Amino acid sequence: MEPILWEWINTVARWLHVITAVAWIGSSFYFIHLDASLKRREGAPPGTAGDAWQIHGGGFYHMTKYMVVPPHMPDDLTWFKWESYATWMSGFFLMVVLYYRGADLFLIDQDVMALAPWQAVGLSAGLLLLGWKAYDSLCKSPLGRNDVALALTGFVLLVATAWAMTRIYSGRGAMLQMGALMGTMMAANVFMLIIPNQRKTVAALMRGEAADPALGKQAKQRSLHNNYLTLPVIFLMISNHYPLVTSTRYNWVIVALVLVVGAAIRHFFNSQHAGKPSPWWTWGVAVAGMLAAVWLSGFGPADRTRLGALPTPVTVAQVEEIVQTRCSMCHAETPVWDGIASAPRGVALDSPAAIRRHAEQIRVQAGLSRAMPPANITGMTPDERAVLAAWSGDTAR
Structure with missing residues (x-):
């Protein structure tokens, strides 16, 4: 009976994680699109940044963004936070059920590093916390004032971390750890900074005070990071089903390529939503990056030489x-x-x-x-x- 119970726990946890992730990603992509598509119009209410007209499901929607408290504050204000919280909690629960519970099979490779299950699990959880703290400190440092420099530094650190994970865990475990790390950074952005900053802004505006513009700028920066990390995180989370991604010699380089490809695709759509000229070059970057990943996956595992070394035909x-x-x-x-x-x-x-x-x-x-x-x-x-x-x-x- 116990194997059946664990199989169902695993199945339901996956189901819940996918549902909540769809809700979080959907709302995130929608609001990035909405914010980029807002247009200033004559006669717009004071204090608004723009509006957009949309049609869906047979109805028309008039979306207006207020930069200050609207004339009549609604009794019910929807906060978009539970999608991210539920995605992280269900994902971490699934990680515990599958990877931590089965660490000896799915997380550890004794040929990579001789770890006891408790060591592998403790190190994994500690790295999630340490990764978030390092990223948060980086954003709050002087480097955080330059978005391009911050993005490049973050990219280098993520790739270096991916390389380090492949020297600690199995290929599958390393890729999952990287996906979990980036997912933790994204959820913590919402829980630790975006929502608290929004609450401070609303409270200040309700008191009739001017909101600190730095709060909105910080929240928008983290929201943009989440937007560009979404596609790579999804790729890494499903990669455990594809051994040529997770368990080949240059899997950490494939992580680097996926980060670039995901960012390029999001940049294309973000530019389109904002009404800017479409950067079609991004699709060239995406295709080249994926072709490079396919080529690298052909080098096989790290513990053997390139194909073609056998002296006689295999029987x-x-x-x-x-x-x-x-x-x-x-x-x-x-x-x-x-x-x-x-x-x-x-x-x-x-x-x-x-x-x-x-x-x-x-x-x-x-x-x-x-x-x-x-x-x-x-x-x-x-x-x-x-x-x-x-x-x-x-x-x-």
């Missing part, structure tokens, strides 16, 4: 021996590995026919990357991975 018999030795204890109709009740994803590799049938999956998961076995718990060697990497579809048939 099916070699592959079957490796799979039976390293994979079939889990990938079997009746797994013998403790805690695994059925073959992961229904993939049984306990017969020659089954191994041939799943040739491409084996090659990608265990030859071209280190995704399998998880945490390399069965001790697959670099030479064995090279054999699987060189195993072509033609050989499989």
